[in-house]
Amino acid sequence: MKSNFMKTIFGVFAVLLVISSCKRDDIMVKSTDGTAPALTASANTLVLSSDNAASEAVAFNFNKASYGYSAAVLYTLQLDKEGNNFAAPKEYTIDASANTQKLTVGDLNNSLALMGYAAGRASGLEARIKSELRAGVGTLYSNVLKLTVTTYSVIIAYPSLYVPGAYQGWTPATAAKVASVADNGKYEGYVDFTAATDFNFKYTADTEWKLQYGWASSSNTGTTAEGTFAAGASGNLFVPSAGYYLLKADTKANTWNATKTTFGVVGDATPNGWDKDTNMTYDPATKQWKVTVNLTAGKIKFRANGAWVIQYGNKKTNPTNFLEFEGADIPVTVAGNYTIILDLSNPGNYMYSLNKN
Numbered sequence: 001m002k003s004n005f006m007k008t009i010f011g012v013f014a015v016l017l018v019i020s021s022c023k024r025d026d027i028m029v030k031s032t033d034g035t036a037p038a039l040t041a042s043a044n045t046l047v048l049s050s051d052n053a054a055s056e057a058v059a060f061n062f063n064k065a066s067y068g069y070s071a072a073v074l075y076t077l078q079l080d081k082e083g084n085n086f087a088a089p090k091e092y093t094i095d096a097s098a099n100t101q102k103l104t105v106g107d108l109n110n111s112l113a114l115m116g117y118a119a120g121r122a123s124g125l126e127a128r129i130k131s132e133l134r135a136g137v138g139t140l141y142s143n144v145l146k147l148t149v150t151t152y153s154v155i156i157a158y159p160s161l162y163v164p165g166a167y168q169g170w171t172p173a174t175a176a177k178v179a180s181v182a183d184n185g186k187y188e189g190y191v192d193f194t195a196a197t198d199f200n201f202k203y204t205a206d207t208e209w210k211l212q213y214g215w216a217s218s219s220n221t222g223t224t225a226e227g228t229f230a231a232g233a234s235g236n237l238f239v240p241s242a243g244y245y246l247l248k249a250d251t252k253a254n255t256w257n258a259t260k261t262t263f264g265v266v267g268d269a270t271p272n273g274w275d276k277d278t279n280m281t282y283d284p285a286t287k288q289w290k291v292t293v294n295l296t297a298g299k300i301k302f303r304a305n306g307a308w309v310i311q312y313g314n315k316k317t318n319p320t321n322f323l324e325f326e327g328a329d330i331p332v333t334v335a336g337n338y339t340i341i342l343d344l345s346n347p348g349n350y351m352y353s354l355n356k357n
Contacts, residue, residue, distance in 0.1 A: 034067040037075070037129040037142040046108075047150045053106035058147075060101045065131040065140050074132045077101045081115060082124025082146065090115060094129075112151050114183070119153040119320065153320055158348040159183050161213075161249060165201025165236075167193050173207040178247055179347035185252040189347030190261075191245050192284055200236035203229070203249050203256070213237075213251070226257035244282055246310065261304040263289045265340055269298030269332040277306050280342060287345035292357070295338050299329035302342050302352065312342075312350060323350040330354075 042059040060077055067073070073096070078089035090111050094101050103111075117123050129142035158179035162172040178189035193199055205211035215235025216228050225239045229249075239245050243260040250256070264277025270293065272278055280289040302323070304310035313327030330352070332338075337357045344350050 034065055034138075034140055036140040037062040037065045037131055039127065039129050039142040039145055041127065041145050041147065043147075044145070045148045048105050048109045048152055050106075050109075050152050050154070053104065053109070055105050057103050057105040057108045060103075060127060060129075060145075062099055062129045062142060064099055067133065067138065071133055071138075072096065074134065076130045076132075078128050078130055079111065079115075080126055081117075082126050084126075086126070086128065091130075108149075109151050109154055110156060112149060113154055113156045114158070117149070117151050119151050122148050122150045125149045153322070155346060155349045159187075160189075160347065161187050161203045161205060161251075162207065163189070163191050163201055163247060164204060165191075165196075166198035167191075167196035167201065172204045172209065175204075176345075177347050178203070178249055181348045185250060187249045187251070187347075189247060190344040191247050192282075192287065193239055193242050194244055194282065194284060196242055199239045199241065201239075202237060213249070213254075213256075216254070225259075226255075228254050229256055230254060246304070259304075259310070261310065263302055263304055263342055264306065265291060265293070265300050266303055267298060267300030267329065267332075269295045269300050277303065280340070287343065289342040289344070290339060292337065292339045294336070295332050295354075296335045298332055300332060300340075301327075301329060312352075321351050321353060323352055 039060060039062045042061070046057055048057060062075075064075070065073055075094040075096070077092040077094060078086055079092075080086045080089040092101050092103075112123075112125070113119070125147040127145045127147065131140045131142075132138055158181050160177040160179045162175045162177055164170050164172040164175040168175055176189060176191045178187040178191075180187045187203075191201075203213040205213075211231060212233075213229040213231055214233035215237055216230035216233045225245070227237075229237060231251075237256060239258045239260070241260070244262065246259045246261055248257050262279070262282075264279045266272070266274050266277055268274060270278045278291060278293050280291040282289050302312045311326060312323040314330050315322040315324040316328055332354065334356065339355045339357060341353045341355070342350075343352065
């Protein structure tokens, strides 16, 4: 009896010891107790210039977090628009041995352009340091720094897919691209098939065919410029005939489509007003649409196929010759004879120019 009683007592103590140990480990891993990092910046007002793109714009310095014991800590610099409460921050992972993150003028300008900052305008930027024991565990945030930044116009390198095909020799490195401006898996861009006799193509994520998107169905009839694709699929995608196409791809829904387009200019500054296009001509050598026309003082826009389904106007956040879908009317302040150029060759960076002759 005594032996059994002692065995029971020792068993209870062993269980309690295990439970206590587990609880302590859980508290240690999940605790957010501690001292958060303290963040400073080498400058709080930044005026960025393309002339100094390779120079240092700002250095963010911080004191490391303290969790009350020795631990490997992950540090991340977060940047977001003023007042956005870091809902969609741009993040920079910081080397564990460092307590600073330096950004060049070019890198910072490109990041802010991707975040939607308007060029040439002083705008608010907020910065903070996030420290973690591991991803999502033991998270502490530093103080929030408020900066004022003025960016410059730049051709933005958006996340892109290549569009190699028979039209250009199936070479991804020299192929047209489609871009995801919102970096959400949805891509679009224009591809010139005007001189092609074979209209097959694919999407690739790189220049070496490591990841390609091809036809995923055996029901390819060769007549419909839309459908599904799959990563690694061997079948070719296609457009049904020669022309200049708006290509779209969604790598999350695995869908794609193509719309054949021609472009024109409309507006009360044109001879035909808002109801009828002044047609433009595509030049494959320059990859641009052009027209020379007499304009009066007024406004214009660009549209495809004589309809308002695909239309472009001034980019609302950066009206200096950059276009966006359903953008603002483009002003013509002085009447005269103009050569108008529409350049859709750089996806996500559609541009135009009005050149008075």
